[in-house]
Amino acid sequence: MLLELKNIVKKYYIGTENELEILKNVSLSVRKGEFVAIVGPSGSGKSTFMNMIGALDKPTSGEYFLNGNPVHKMDDDELSEIRNREIGFVFQNFNLIPRSSALKNVALPMLYAGISKSKRMARAKDLLGLVGMGERAGHQPNELSGGQKQRVAIARALANDPAILLADEPTGALDSKTGDMIMELFLKINREEGKTIVLITHSEKLASQSGRVVAVSDGKITNQ
Amino acid sequence: MLLENLGLAIESLRANKMRSILTMLGIIIGIASVTAIISIGNALSSQVTSEMGSFGATNIYVMLQAKNPENETVYQMQDNDLLSEELITNFQQTFSDRVKGIALSQQGEGGTAKEGRKSSTVSVLGVNSQFGIVNNIKLVKGRFINEKDNAGRKNVGVVSEKLSSKLFGRSDPLGREAKVYTKQGVATYTVVGVYKSEESPSMLSTGSTESTAIYIPVSTANLAAGAQGYSNFTVMGLDGKVQQLKESMDSFFASSYKNDIWEANSMTMESQLKSMMNMLGSVSMAIGAIAGISLLVGGVGVMNIMMVSVTERTREIGARKALGAKKFHIRSQFVIEAMLLSLAGGLIGIVLGVIISSVASVLLGAKASLDLPVIAACVIFSMAIGVFFGYYPASKASSLDPIEALRYE
Numbered sequence: 003m004l005l006e007l008k009n010i011v012k013k014y015y016i017g018t019e020n021e022l023e024i025l026k027n028v029s030l031s032v033r034k035g036e037f038v039a040i041v042g043p044s045g046s047g048k049s050t051f052m053n054m055i056g057a058l059d060k061p062t063s064g065e066y067f068l069n070g071n072p073v074h075k076m077d078d079d080e081l082s083e084i085r086n087r088e089i090g091f092v093f094q095n096f097n098l099i100p101r102s103s104a105l106k107n108v109a110l111p112m113l114y115a116g117i118s119k120s121k122r123m124a125r126a127k128d129l130l131g132l133v134g135m136g137e138r139a140g141h142q143p144n145e146l147s148g149g150q151k152q153r154v155a156i157a158r159a160l161a162n163d164p165a166i167l168l169a170d171e172p173t174g175a176l177d178s179k180t181g182d183m184i185m186e187l188f189l190k191i192n193r194e195e196g197k198t199i200v201l202i203t204h205s206e207k208l209a210s211q212s213g214r215v216v217a218v219s220d221g222k223i224t225n226q
Numbered sequence: 227m228l229l230e231n232l233g234l235a236i237e238s239l240r241a242n243k244m245r246s247i248l249t250m251l252g253i254i255i256g257i258a259s260v261t262a263i264i265s266i267g268n269a270l271s272s273q274v275t276s277e278m279g280s281f282g283a284t285n286i287y288v289m290l291q292a293k294n295p296e297n298e299t300v301y302q303m304q305d306n307d308l309l310s311e312e313l314i315t316n317f318q319q320t321f322s323d324r325v326k327g328i329a330l331s332q333q334g335e336g337g338t339a340k341e342g343r344k345s346s347t348v349s350v351l352g353v354n355s356q357f358g359i360v361n362n363i364k365l366v367k368g369r370f371i372n373e374k375d376n377a378g379r380k381n382v383g384v385v386s387e388k389l390s391s392k393l394f395g396r397s398d399p400l401g402r403e404a405k406v407y408t409k410q411g412v413a414t415y416t417v418v419g420v421y422k423s424e425e426s427p428s429m430l431s432t433g434s435t436e437s438t439a440i441y442i443p444v445s446t447a448n449l450a451a452g453a454q455g456y457s458n459f460t461v462m463g464l465d466g467k468v469q470q471l472k473e474s475m476d477s478f479f480a481s482s483y484k485n486d487i488w489e490a491n492s493m494t495m496e497s498q499l500k501s502m503m504n505m506l507g508s509v510s511m512a513i514g515a516i517a518g519i520s521l522l523v524g525g526v527g528v529m530n531i532m533m534v535s536v537t538e539r540t541r542e543i544g545a546r547k548a549l550g551a552k553k554f555h556i557r558s559q560f561v562i563e564a565m566l567l568s569l570a571g572g573l574i575g576i577v578l579g580v581i582i583s584s585v586a587s588v589l590l591g592a593k594a595s596l597d598l599p600v601i602a603a604c605v606i607f608s609m610a611i612g613v614f615f616g617y618y619p620a621s622k623a624s625s626l627d628p629i630e631a632l633r634y635e
Contacts, residue, residue, distance in 0.1 A: 058548065058628050079552045086550020097545035097632065101237045113230055114550040158549070 003067070004165055004198055005032035005055070010064035012050055024050045025061070026221040032166070032200065037192045039201045039209035042218035049170075051218055052202045056168045057085050069165040086114050090159030094171035096151040098143040104130060104154045105139040111161040129157035133187060149180035156187060166198045167191070173208065185211060227555075228562070235563035238535070239570070246567060249531040252524020253571030253611065254578060257604050259517040261579025262586065264600050267510045269583075269592040274502050283495045284326070284468050285360060286475065289458035290488045301487050308455025309483065309490065317478060324471050327356035329460040332447040337408035339440070341393040348389060348406060349439045350413070352447020358421075360462040363441075368400050368419030375418075375443040383415030384441040388423040404440060413450075415442055461492075468494050524571065525615040532564050532619035543623050544631025556624040557617075564616020565609050572608025576601060 012025040024047045032038050042048040053059040054066065057073050058081070066073040069088050076084060085091075090111075098107050108126035117125075130136050133153040143151055152172060159167050169188065173181030185208060191197050201212060209215045217224045239246045290309065292298040318328055334350030357363070358370040366387055375382050383404055390399040399417045406413045421441075447453075463471040472494050479490035536543070543556060580596060587594035 053629050056548070058632075079554075082547060082550050082552045085548060091548045093545075093548075093632070097541065097548070099542055099545065101241055102234075110546070111549045113227070114546075114552070114555055116227075162550075 003031045004034040004036075004069055005030070005200075006065075006067045007031070007054070008065045010051075010054060010061045010066065012047075012054065012059070013062045016062070024221055025054070027064075028218075028221070028223055030216060030223065032198060034165075034198055035192070035196045037189070037199045037201070037213040038216060039203060039212035039214070040216045040218060041203060041206070041209045043204065046218045047221040048202060048204075048218045052168065052170055052200075055166075055200060056089055056091060057081050082114075086111055087162055088165040090161070090164040090167045092152070092155050092159050092167060092169040092172045094174040096143070096148075096155045096175070098151055098154060098158075100143055103140050103142055104135060104146070104157075107143070107154055108158045108161055111158060115162050125161065126157070129160055130154070132160070133157045147180075148176050149183060152176065152180075152184050153187065156184075156191070160191070160195075160197070166200055168200050168202075170202045171204070172201070173203075173205070181208075227558075231559050231562045232566070234559060235566045238563055239567060245531060246570075249527050249567060250524075250571030250574065252520055252527045253568045253608055254524075254575040256517050256521030256524050257572045257575025257608055258578035258582060259513060259520065261576050261596065261600070261604055262582040263510050263513045263517065265579070265583040265594040265596040266586050266590070266592075267506060268596070269587055269590070269594040271503060271506055272595070273592045274506070275499065283499075284463045284465055286461045286463055286468060286472050286492050286494050287458065288461060288475070288479070288490055288492045291491050292487055293489050294487075297487055303457060303488065305454045307485055307488050308453070308457055309459070310455045313482060314456065314459060316482070317475075320478065321471065321474065324464060324467060324474075326462040326464060327360045328354070328462070329357040329360035330354040330444050330456055331357060331459070332444050332451060332453055332456070334442060334447040334450060335408045335410065335413070337406045337413075339389065339393060339404055339406050341405070344393055346389055346392045350383075350406060350447065351439050351441055352444035353441045354444045356462075357441070357444075360460050364422040366420050366422050367398075368417070370419055370421075371441055371443050376445045378443075379445045379449055380443055381413070381415050381446060382418045382443065384419040384421055385417055386423045386439065387420055389440070390417070390420050406440065415440060468496060521611060524568070525611045528564055528568050528612060529615040529619060531567070532560060532616050533622070535563070536560065536619050536623040539623075540626065540631045540634040543626050544628050544634065547626070547628035548632060553624040556626075557620045560620030560623050561613055561616045564620065565612035568608045568612035568615070569605070572605055572611075575608070576604050579604075 007028060007030045010025050010028045011023065014022045014024060028051065040048060040051065050059070054061060057068065057076070060076070060081070061074055064074065068084060071084055071088070073081070073084060099110060102110070105123065105126050108129050109122040112122040112125065127136070127139060130139050133156050135150060135153045135157065138146065138150065143154075146154065156167075167188070172188070173184050176184060188199055188201065189211065192199050199212075201208065203209055215225070288309075290303065290307065292301065314328065314330065318325060330353065332352035334352050336347070336349040339346050339348045353371055354376060355370065355372045358365070363370065365384075368384070370384055371382070374380075385393075385399065385404060389404075393399070393404065394402060399420055402417050404415050404417055406415070461471070461475070472492050475492050479492075483490045546556060583594040583596065
């Protein structure tokens with residue numbers, strides 16, 4: 003298994019009156035090359051689950067192995083490193099670094115990985131080509147449209163050849179036509195590059211295009 | 227990594243030009259005043275040192291002063307109050323192994339030197355043979371007043387280059403007669419030497435040494451004035467032993483010169499220099515303190531703007547962390563930005579300080595000098611301010627929770 007979450011529990015305000023259990027004993031396994039959609043209404047614990055998968059957060063109890071690495075045992079800097087190496091984030095609102103060209107944005111995760119400048123730039127150029135943004139490598143985020151920004155973000159997510167692409171509502175800020183194009187790009191990357199993709203969405207339509215749908219409701223997985 | 231951070235920092239400072247410049251202001255003022263103070267201070271102290279040095283660092287000036295300063299103007303010094311020639315000779319013999327020379331002088335009667343149609347106002351100073359050595363008088367022609375001149379109370383004189391050319395033009399002045407018309411009559415001195423005209427630094431030296439002075443034998447001057455002794459004289463000691471000599475001298479005169487009103491006091495250049503430097507030092511300290519406060523305020527300004535910058539860029543920090551930035555990466559990014567901000571302020575400050583000090587040096591007539599180590603220290607110091615005041619905001623940025631940061635609106 004590429005991704006293995008076992009009996010994940012996430013609680014907040016532990017030991018107080020307001021103690022809140024967001025994730026209740028959740029388990030999920032994802033194989034290499036899968037395209038999994040995680041769906042659920044807001045307040046279902048879907049975002050917390052995504053943070054968990056993205057190694058942004060650690061479970062209160064339970065185990066999480068990502069590509070064999072025990073994420074549940076890691077400290078902050080180790081989590082940074084595993085995110086850098088094994089996870090490619092695509093956000094709803096792109097989160098490109100302002101005042102930094104598309105090329106530099108794509109090269110950024112490689113900078114944190116300690117890859118030499120020439121290699122970084124070469125690979126960033128290739129990746130921009132892959133997402134159809136080769137012509138706009140020198141543009142800054144504020145000179146790009148929403149769809150173009152998301153393409154750059156996807157190229158950036160692929161920079162360190164991570165184990166999974168983790169996309170959080172990637173079409174949420176785009177019109178439906180552009181959203182479809184972005185979805186196409188994900189499918190293409192999954193199909194042609196064999197990249198494992200975990201997509202967080204509330205859209206049934208998008209979820210239906212994936213290989214497997216995981217529904218989260220009230221902190222539990224209700225189907226597999 | 228460092229280069230990338232530097233690039234990022236420059237980008238971010240350029241994006242907020244006005245804000246960056248305003249933030250730098252405190253650093254600019256602080257560094258500019260430090261630079262200006264140091265270079266003006268250097269200029270003044272080197273000027274003072276060289277002025278005093280030319281008088282002679284090994285010289286000790288002895289003078290009669292009232293024991294009670296209030297009596298200084300009340301009593302007139304009488305002939306029998308003066309330091310007698312005998313006492314001074316006795317002193318020189320007692321300390322012969324530690325004294326290089328003693329300069330004695332007696333103010334003669336000045337007047338107008340005339341030669342044909344040419345004339346010049348002159349002062350006349352009677353001196354002993356060692357006066358030239360002690361006061362570092364440089365001869366260009368002939369000789370200085372010697373023992374024989376004094377023993378014979380001869381009417382000979384050593385004139386300045388300036389006076390020589392005024393009276394005798396280009397012709398050889400040696401052997402010619404300089405006539406000085408005074409109220410009493412005419413004094414005639416045979417010129418035996420010419421000394422180099424220099425504005426003699428005479429803060430403490432005896433009587434007039436302006437370059438139109440004629441030096442004559444002190445015995446000749448004493449005879450004319452009817453003087454029996456001296457109210458002051460200058461002793462030239464040996465290098466490095468001046469302070470010791472001064473102390474022995476003080477006890478010598480305390481026991482050998484008895485007077486109800488007056489006492490013989492001595493001063494060295496060293497002590498003069500010291501008190502002068504102390505004064506300069508405390509003025510510099512005062513201005514330095516103001517500069518220090520300005521730097522502190524500037525530093526707090528840098529800190530403040532970095533806090534704002536961190537808050538503004540919370541989302542960016544979240545994204546960077548999600549992409550794999552470790553604490554160190556974020557921290558160094560912001561520290562470098564703060565450092566660059568205050569370094570830029572420091573560089574502008576140095577340029578401004580150099581401009582201020584060159585204007586001041588023109589006004590003061592002292593050559594302002596700024597050495598490389600001072601500039602280097604200013605550069606390093608301004609960078610250090612950036613690091614010091616940038617560290618807290620940078621640490622705050624680096625420890626942001628990525629989830630919270632990404633959610634920040």
